[in-house]
Structures are given as C-alpha cells and as structure tokens.
Amino acid sequence: MPRLAEPTAVQPVESAMVPRLFRLVDRRQDTADTFTIVLEPNDGVPLAFIPGQFTMLSAFGVGEVPISVSGDAHVAGPLQHTVRDVGAVTHALARTAVGDVMGVRGPYGTGWDVADGHSRDVVFVGGGIGLAPLRPAVLEVLAHREDYGRVVLLYGARSPEELLFVDEMKQWEDQGMEVLVTVDYGRESWQGRVGLVTKLIPRAGFDPMSTLALICGPEVMMRHTALALVGRGVRSNRIRVSLERNMRCGVGLCGHCQYRELFVCVDGPVLPYAQVTGLLGLREV
Ligand SMILES: Cc1cc2nc3c(=O)[nH]c(=O)nc-3n(C[C@H](O)[C@H](O)[C@H](O)COP(=O)(O)OP(=O)(O)OC[C@H]3O[C@@H](n4cnc5c(N)ncnc54)[C@H](O)[C@@H]3O)c2cc1C
Structure with a gap:
C-alpha cells in the first residue's frame, strides 16, 4: 500500500x-x-x-x-x-x-506531503483543534509560496473563543493565503461568518481540477468537507485527511489503531481520502 x-x-x-x-x-x-x-x-x-x-x-x-x-x-x-x-x-x-x-x-506516521501540490492550488480545511496538525504544512507552503498557485485556508470552530492561531492567520493572509473563517455559534459581538466550514467551500477561490486539499478536524467534519470538495470537482485522490484512532504503541505493533489492512499509526495518520472513505465516521469499538 x-x-x-x-x-x-x-x-x-x-x-x-x-x-x-x-x-x-x-x-x-x-x-x-x-x-x-x-x-x-x-x-x-x-x-x-x-x-x-x-x-x-x-x-x-x-x-x-x-x-x-x-x-x-x-x-x-x-x-x-x-x-x-x-x-x-x-x-x-x-x-x-x-x-x-x-x-x-x-x-x-505519514506527512501531508505538500510538495505534491507544487504548481497547483492548495486548500487547507481545519476544524477546531484540527488546525494544529495542519499548521506545519501551512508554514511549509507559505515558506515556498512561489511554488504554489492559490493557497486557501478554510477554518471553522464551534465559537469565536475556540478559534486557534487568530493573530497568526493575519500574517498568513499577508503572505498570500486566502483565509476564510466561520464559527458554529457567535454572540452578537461576533462580526464574522456563522455556519459550518463546508459553507465556505463554494466561496473560496481555487481551481478544483488543480487542487490538493488537506483536511483535519472531527471525522464528521472531514467526511462532509471531502464530499463537498468532490462535489466542487476536486478529485478524491487529491484530498488527504488526518485520522485519529486510539493508539498505544505508535509503531504498528499493538493493533489498537488497526482498521482492516491499515495501521493508522504507521500507514497514517495522513491518508488519501479515497483510501478511507469507508472508515471516516465509523465509531471505534
Ligand atoms: C495521530 C493523532 C494525532 C493527534 N493530534 C492531536 C493534537 O495535535 N492535539 C490534540 O489535542 N489532540 C490530538 N490527538 C488526540 C489526542 O491523542 C487525544 O485527545 C488524547 O489521546 C486523549 O487522551 P486523554 O488521556 O487526555 O483522554 P482520555 O482520558 O483517554 O479521554 C477522556 C475523554 O476524551 C475523549 N477523547 C479521547 N480521545 C479523544 C479524541 N481523540 N478526540 C476527542 N475526544 C477524545 C474520550 O472519549 C473521553 O470522553 C491526536 C490523536 C491522534 C491519534
């Protein structure tokens, strides 16, 4: 594999x-x-x-x-x-x-492999704490900004208080990234967007046929996001997700994170969406 x-x-x-x-x-x-x-x-x-x-x-x-x-x-x-x-x-x-x-x-484990997006558009989609595992990939792309087409971050959190890296996102915008943020619930003082992160997908500027998409967040969010990206025309083998499973050893020995032939700790956590469509959203036993 x-x-x-x-x-x-x-x-x-x-x-x-x-x-x-x-x-x-x-x-x-x-x-x-x-x-x-x-x-x-x-x-x-x-x-x-x-x-x-x-x-x-x-x-x-x-x-x-x-x-x-x-x-x-x-x-x-x-x-x-x-x-x-x-x-x-x-x-x-x-x-x-x-x-x-x-x-x-x-x-x-495996990495996001952002170099695979060279000369193409790169779309990051984060949900809540999921922006943290994406951050090193964002920094790598922005450090080599000229090697990529459009670079977009779509980020959603439950509330404005739960948004991560807010100040840093302004720097990312200055470095040539389109950043769209939304929250599930905002108080009256919140001036930004309200709604699920998937609602940002039609608004973002990227060419679906030439896009590498990297998604990290709760599994339900990753599943709906991947489906929405495919719906906009992104190929499923150009979409990657980072899976979370209960892990003990981290090196493919104990089997805690095994799903069929996959050991998420060594074959993942970053995996092509096309390879895990059946796994996303399944409850762990
Ligand atoms: C590859 C990988 C990368 C991860 N990266 C991060 C990261 O960057 N930052 C981060 O904060 N977490 C990350 N996690 C999740 C983190 O490992 C878990 O939150 C942690 O194992 C919980 O352990 P605990 O002993 O604190 O909680 P436990 O005592 O084991 O669990 C307490 C409660 O939290 C719930 N819980 C357990 N695991 C999770 C989970 N994964 N997500 C949500 N609720 C959970 C349980 O159902 C239980 O209700 C990652 C997980 C994996 C597999």
Missing part, C-alpha cells in the same frame, strides 16, 4: 518504545481548553519531523497520548505541540510548568 511519506526514521522496536526526555521551556494558553507546549530535548538533539507527523507524549505516572507536532518543521528550534485538554493525560500535560520534564517518542 503506498504511503504519502515514509516515516523519517525506522527505529528498532526496543528503542522506539523508550521515550526521550524533553523539558518544557514555554507554554501558551490558546483557548480555555487548548494550550501549546514548547519542549527542548534534554540531550540537546533536536527532533526532526515532517508536517503531519505526531509524537507519543508521556506525562509520567499518568500515561501517553499521540499528539501531532504543531511547530515549524524547517526552522531549527524547540518542539511544539498544541493540545486540547480532554482527559487524564492531556489534563496532566495541561498542568505542567516550565522546567518540568516529559517523555517524547517519535516522530511517527
């Missing part, structure tokens, strides 16, 4: 399961329940990744969770993850303070 991008390094199983130690050097509260952590490796060796890959982050004594890298893949610097506090481990990560040490395994 073809992979969009090979994982950067194939580690022996024993070392793949041993976390490296990283120190929290900065943290930012993005929204009420979402925060960004900035980590430096204790051994001084930076962790190289490709946009779309994830790491297994461990809060010692609590557990380990897969979290996509949200930082810039092409700027040497600390490792960034943007995390929504939803349960035991993410809550423990939310309580960490500068100087605390946590475990990091990886990076794992």
